[in-house]
């Protein structure tokens with residue numbers, strides 16, 4: 001089976017001349033969990049937008065081979081929650097199903113499950129303005145999951161959360177991934193989070209972003225809180241940090 | 251509790267009105283200003299009551315034109331805005347003509363419209379509409395183009411059709427803009443109706459407040475003129491209040507202009 005996502009010599013120069021990404025070559029196998037770390041402004045969000053097909057590359061090509069192609073195959077958690085302020089939580093989470101014309105009854109059940117997953121069942125009738133920043137992000141996550149995508153793209157989804165909530169959602173995300181076995185591409189600026197979650201870490205250089213290091217995370221699954229204080233975890237974190245520092249200084 | 255808060259909000263304006271009226275009344279009495287120059291508020295109030303049947307009939311005529319024109323402005327204005335939002339070419343081709351229509355003084359073209367259109371009532375309606383429609387078109391067009399770029403990406407990601415994007419993204423985004431336009435158009439529709447009536451200048455049973463004002467002026471029935479004017483202003487204020495309430499109601503959950511409670 002071909003890889004779920006393949007970048008072949010992908011580069012992106014924006015219309016204003018900003019050289020965001022250059023010469024990206026990598027592929028993600030089906031059902032794998034990959035993290036991307038890199039400096040701010042290095043093109044991580046651009047990489048995800050290319051992966052989703054929201055941007056066209058100016059060099060090379062992006063190939064997606066998804067188990068269930070078509071709308072809804074890709075879940076995307078944007079860097080900002082990006083909710084519709086005029087719609088309540090339930091309607092926000094239902095949006096992807098509405099746009100892909102899923103029958104009402106099936107959609108209702110899916111929305112309910114997705115909300116339970118992020119622990120927001122009690123807030124289904126609230127409007128985004130009435131939610132905390134972290135809750136808004138969880139709505140965005142529920143919305144990305146509601147179509148049961150085979151490729152899940154997450155752009156620093158937990159950056160705005162406190163550590164305890166972040167750890168809990170990290171575990172939720174891992175549990176979900178174990179369950180659904182979707183392909184995950186997870187952008188973060190936290191090295192610890194990348195090591196805890198991913199099987200593989202891509203380290204991006206400053207702009208124009210290119211992959212400077214591709215690190216396999218050989219830690220056992222399923223992962224748990226104890227791992228965070230273990231020796232192998234610390235060694236890997238140090239290695240990734242060092243790669244990041246080298247990339248920035250180079 | 252909320253009713254009380256509403257009263258408190260209206261209090262400053264009411265106090266200003268009270269002070270003005272008291273001053274006016276006192277001045278007219280002390281200086282013995284003749285009624286045909288400036289009638290005292292008490293005389294105006296008296297006239298308003300005495301001529302209530304006449305004035306109410308005229309008020310109904312003006313209101314009917316105003317509300318019909320407003321409705322037409324809202325419906326056609328929205329339709330035009332949606333059309334303009336469909337393509338840049340369309341907008342570039344037609345927008346200048348809409349602006350031209352907007353800046354043409356209605357008193358200049360009202361006589362033409364009255365000649366061209368057989369039914370006087372329809373002619374007045376068209377005049378009022380021309381005065382009222384533009385803010386709705388301009389605001390709604392801007393609103394339809396103001397959708398959040400992140401949400402646009404989201405809609406694209408799920409393969410939303412043009413229609414879905416219009417209904418579920420552009421329309422809700424445009425709603426506050428539309429409502430702001432509607433509020434301006436409400437006042438303009440009333441002005442348009444009155445101005446058109448002035449130009450038409452016809453009497454008879456179907457004549458509105460503007461004609462009553464003209465007529466009272468000719469006959470030097472100044473208190474009656476003031477009574478009709480007062481009725482017009484009160485109508486304008488009431489309509490504006492109604493639109494503000496509608497706007498708050500529709501946006502109460504999500505728009506910064508209307509969310510209740512502490513922030």
Ligand SMILES: Nc1ncnc2c1ncn2[C@@H]1O[C@H](COP(=O)(O)OP(=O)(O)OP(=O)(O)O)[C@@H](O)[C@H]1O
Nearest residue numbers: 014016018020039040041042043044045046047207
């Ligand atoms: N639409 C655009 N037009 C022009 N330049 C852009 C556009 N989008 C992004 N850029 C530029 O591309 C570069 C990479 O941006 P990107 O958002 O991908 O960075 P990032 O790695 O996600 O940063 P952060 O960690 O701060 O989110 C930046 O220099 C940015 O200014």
Ligand SMILES: [Mg+2]
Nearest residue numbers: 044045079155
């Ligand atoms: Mg980013």
